[in-house]
Amino acid sequence: MENTKLGPKACEEQHTGRSLSPERRIILSSLRSKKRPIRVQDLALELGFHENTIREHLEGLALSHYAQRVPIPSQGRGRPSQGYQPLDDFISQVEPEAREYASLALVLARQLAVRGQDSKTVAVLAGEAWAEEFKELDTLPSKNAGKSRRRIFEILKALGFSPKSNVEKKLIKLETCPLLAAARREPEIVCSVHLGLIRGLVSHSGGNPNEVKLTQFAEYGSCHLVLP
Secondary structure: OOOOEOOOOOOOOOOOOOOOOHHHHHHHHHOOOOOOOHHHHHHHHHHHHOOHHHHHHHHHHHHHHOOEEEEEEEEEOOOOOOEEEOOOOOOOOOHHHHHHHHHHHHHHHHHHHHHHOHHHHHHHHHHHHHHHHHHHHOOOOOHHHHHHHHHHHHHHHHHHEEOOOOOOOOEEEEEEEHHHHHHHHHHHHHOOOOOOOOHHHHHHHOHHHHHHEEEEEEOOOOOEEEOO
16 A cells, blocks of 8 residues: 555554563664674674673573574684574564553653643653663763764664765754654653754763754655754
């Protein structure tokens, strides 16, 4: 059926069997984007974690059957190194906790609006509070704007926004939305929660949140996001 409405599609919900922390969702999303196993030190460099933190989360993912440790053949002499890859049984999904938190923020913003408070402002603040869930990813704020955008790109991907772009560019198209039905009913509130989330992520990465621009239902198939 042809899409007759502007904006993104709803993301597909699939059962994961176990809940994951925000950090493990990001790490798992990165694993799934790779065509071959990746070493702990390489993943730590990519995501900005300490190697020990990455190793701990990868071992947890392996114990939960989301990932597995595999040998990486050595190009020369010596023993092969170890890497991690996702298990095929767990394809890319949106964790229910993300939708539950955003839904709670939506209800809160609505109730405060009824009491006479600015619903858009409250929704942005709720989104910024949501971003605190991912603060561990930004313990080493990067002065490299490209690296910060890649980090935010991976978070949005894990949450179910299906971002599409060369992440070195500032414009990102969000092709799915984890709260699309609610966003169409209450765009000012839901989209403001998402704006606050992204502003918070940018702030944690050392960027200027005031430079974030989110254009809701910008075209057929996506919303538009501009990062600093």
